[in-house]
Amino acid sequence: MASPTTLAIPSSLSQGWLIHSLSSKNLFFRNGSSLLQLRQSQSPHLQWSAVKNSSLCSETELGQIFDVPLLSCSEATERLRTFRASYESKQQYLAMYSSIYGGITTDPAAMVIPIDDHMVHRGHGVFDTAAIMDGYLYELNQHLDRFIGSAAMAKIKLPFDRESIRRILIQTVSAAKCRKGSLRYWLSAGAGDFQLSPSGCHGSSLYAIVIQDESAAFSHSGIKVVTSSVPIKPPQFAVMKNVNYLPNALSKMEAEENGAYVAIWLDGDGYIAEGPNMNVAFVTKGKELVMPKFDKILSGCTARRVLVLAESLVEAGALSGIRLCDLTVEEGKEADEMMLIGSGVLVRAVVQWDDQVIGDGNVGPVAHSLLNLILEDMKSGPDTVRVAVPY
Numbered sequence: 001m002a003s004p005t006t007l008a009i010p011s012s013l014s015q016g017w018l019i020h021s022l023s024s025k026n027l028f029f030r031n032g033s034s035l036l037q038l039r040q041s042q043s044p045h046l047q048w049s050a051v052k053n054s055s056l057c058s059e060t061e062l063g064q065i066f067d068v069p070l071l072s073c074s075e076a077t078e079r080l081r082t083f084r085a086s087y088e089s090k091q092q093y094l095a096m097y098s099s100i101y102g103g104i105t106t107d108p109a110a111m112v113i114p115i116d117d118h119m120v121h122r123g124h125g126v127f128d129t130a131a132i133m134d135g136y137l138y139e140l141n142q143h144l145d146r147f148i149g150s151a152a153m154a155k156i157k158l159p160f161d162r163e164s165i166r167r168i169l170i171q172t173v174s175a176a177k178c179r180k181g182s183l184r185y186w187l188s189a190g191a192g193d194f195q196l197s198p199s200g201c202h203g204s205s206l207y208a209i210v211i212q213d214e215s216a217a218f219s220h221s222g223i224k225v226v227t228s229s230v231p232i233k234p235p236q237f238a239v240m241k242n243v244n245y246l247p248n249a250l251s252k253m254e255a256e257e258n259g260a261y262v263a264i265w266l267d268g269d270g271y272i273a274e275g276p277n278m279n280v281a282f283v284t285k286g287k288e289l290v291m292p293k294f295d296k297i298l299s300g301c302t303a304r305r306v307l308v309l310a311e312s313l314v315e316a317g318a319l320s321g322i323r324l325c326d327l328t329v330e331e332g333k334e335a336d337e338m339m340l341i342g343s344g345v346l347v348r349a350v351v352q353w354d355d356q357v358i359g360d361g362n363v364g365p366v367a368h369s370l371l372n373l374i375l376e377d378m379k380s381g382p383d384t385v386r387v388a389v390p391y
């Protein structure tokens with residue numbers, strides 16, 4: 001049982017102050033529109049501080065304010081831990097690196113970033129990913145190259161050189177003891193204030209998180225897509241992987257509202273562009289694998305790898321050739337096969353686009369083979385695409 005505490009109210013405040021409310025750690029007095037808050041400190045003595053606000057006049061407002069507890073750092077951390085534990089998630093966050101605290105934590109309650117980080121309030125940050133498969137990071141170097149390219153386009157200076165960033169990422173996966181999952185990482189203009197310019201920040205910040213996803217399984221089944229009515233980002237922003245994914249999120253939601261998996265973007269000239277987090281490819285009636293050029297969209301690491309792996313299908317006669325080009329919606333909808341390509345889906349066959357059935361409405365042989373090829377590449381590809389994690 002908590003020991004009783006003796007409370008001495010300062011004499012200057014003893015006139016006209018009425019007890020208004022009481023919570024576990026706070027005792028509130030009211031005098032007209034002024035408030036006095038007595039807050040229990042860690043010591044056995046009570047500390048007091050006055051809170052005055054002449055606009056606080058309605059009982060409702062006061063009641064609402066008093067409902068909000070004032071938390072110590074350890075109480076806030078404990079609540080974060082409870083929040084994390086309170087909902088079922090298929091994703092588990094195994095480890096996080098933050099350059100703010102200069103280390104790795106495996107405690108989900110500590111996996112936070114400062115609210116004055118410009119990535120949070122200005123969207124001034126870039127990110128990338130890499131899949132973890134059987135203890136190897138897939139295409140880490142390719143993703144890291146894009147990450148550093150995105151940072152340069154967003155005018156974010158690297159907090160460490162490329163090799164140090166790479167080492168930090170591998171070490172974070174190792175600390176997570178994760179053998180199958182994904183790694184996500186961010187470079188932010190930095191934390192330090194709420195201005196627009198990052199000139200007052202304490203340098204750029206690097207964050208990374210290792211996620212284990214029990215539900216992650218790549219599917220051979222076909223899906224439906226629609227054309228996005230949410231505008232695509234201008235090329236300057238679409239070619240860098242920056243954190244401004246609001247158009248992407250709205251486009252995905254639009255698809256879901258229409259019973260589709262994702263919505264496909266067209267570029268400013270009406271040519272097929274990409275999905276909200278994947279590239280698109282088609283197999284023409286002439287058995288050519290065609291993909292939009294990467295000049296106005298994100299250069300997908302998976303799509304680029306598929307272009308290499310697809311050469312074996314050309315050699316086997318399953319494809320007549322491979323080409324990057326401008327593609328009209330009509331050409332896309334008349335294709336024998338359509339597929340989405342990206343780290344999240346690998347290769348996913350599209351069997352319907354808006355009202356148009358693609359090909360014969362079934363998953364085509366090229367999409368099927370390409371998914372198998374990339375899965376095999378993740379499990380037993382060359383050193384150029386697989387980086388071993390030392391556990």
Ligand SMILES: Cc1ncc(COP(=O)(O)O)c(C=O)c1O
Nearest residue numbers: 277278279298300301302342343
């Ligand atoms: C807009 C966009 N296009 C394409 C891709 C596919 O890129 P990757 O294959 O590197 O995952 C992504 C990936 O998240 C994306 O966000």
